[in-house]
Amino acid sequence: MAPKHGQWAHLRPEEVTLLDYAADDSRDIITLSDKEKLVLQLANQIQEQRLEKALLKQEPESLSGDNVEEALATAERELLEARATHTVRRKAARMVLMTDPILKAVHLKSTIPPEKSLLRLVNRRDVLALAQENLASAHSAVLEQLSHAEVENIQINQENQKLVSELLELTKEDSSWRDRLQDAQLASQLDELEAELKTSQAKWDTMKSIASAMVVGSGLDWADNDTLRALVLDESDD
Incomplete structure (x- = not known):
């Protein structure tokens, strides 16, 4: 058919x-x-x-006790x-x-x-x-195409992680701009946003820990899967 x-x-x-x-x-x-x-x-x-x-x-051969195997x-x-x-x-x-x-x-x-x-x-x-x-x-x-795509995806992820790390380093080096803020309302909004970010980050960390535990307990072969391994071992950069 x-x-x-x-x-x-x-x-x-x-x-x-x-x-x-x-x-x-x-x-x-x-x-x-x-x-x-x-x-x-x-x-x-x-x-x-x-x-x-x-x-x-x-022809069957007789088996002696010494040479049986x-x-x-x-x-x-x-x-x-x-x-x-x-x-x-x-x-x-x-x-x-x-x-x-x-x-x-x-x-x-x-x-x-x-x-x-x-x-x-x-x-x-x-x-x-x-x-x-x-x-x-x-x-x-x-x-072969899939293999090349996976290699390219890994390289792109590594490059993205490198760029994010550089960006974080740049933002950490220069924080004096906050001291120069004259707008009290803008500073208050900035504080609120930072508090929300910390809350969201805490929720994200909790969810990631729960997902990691579920993957480990599911019996899946997570060690051979890049995504699952990164989740369980927390290889991704925060």
């Missing part, structure tokens, strides 16, 4: 086209007869029995080797069996319906491989 384009509004047109190609298509489904399903089931059973037979052919390690290694050998043989045999029908389908030399229906599936496989490759490239590009 093709995806609704409204769900992918953030994607570029070519990426939406790739998703359309990769969507499921009911025409790709091949209906097998009961006899064909039975043949496939029996073939799978034969493969499993061959694997069991290959494993049973391994070494013997178990050897037996495990031989088991893995036998299974790997059987798997390689099975894949080789399957590839040989698959090659001839696919070649007939591609070169339009098919004589039976199952072989004829393979052509569309082969084309579908190639389209999906192409779509997967392009989507993987797009995904890598997006991750």
Whole structure:
């Protein structure tokens, strides 16, 4: 079923086209007869029995009390080797069996319906491989852009913190202008604003402490998140 384009509004047109190609298509489904399903089931059973037979052919070794761990390690290694050998043989045999029908389908030399229906599936496989490759490239590009944006954001935050620090230092160095104020009403308003600022700052510190405690107690991995880490460790400049 093709995806609704409204769900992918953030994607570029070519990426939406790739998703359309990769969507499921009911025409790709091949209906097998009961006899064909039975043949496939029996073939799978034969493969499993061959694997069991290959494993049973391994000669069991007697285990002595001194070399039990070494013997178990050897037996495990031989088991893995036998299974790997059987798997390689099975894949080789399957590839040989698959090659001839696919070649007939591609070169339009098919004589039976199952072989004829393979052509569309082969084309579908190639389209999906192409779509997967392009989507993987797009995904890598997006991750790279995100990484650059995060680095740029960190640099901007650091620059902002530096500027704020410089501004605070400049305002601290010259406070004599308050002594030169002649307007009593303006001085009173200034005192009120400073009192409100202190009250707001105290409320902010309380809220930040509560939020920090909630983050720590939530079980989130805050150490790997710059924003949460700054909140918990109070890395931001006041």
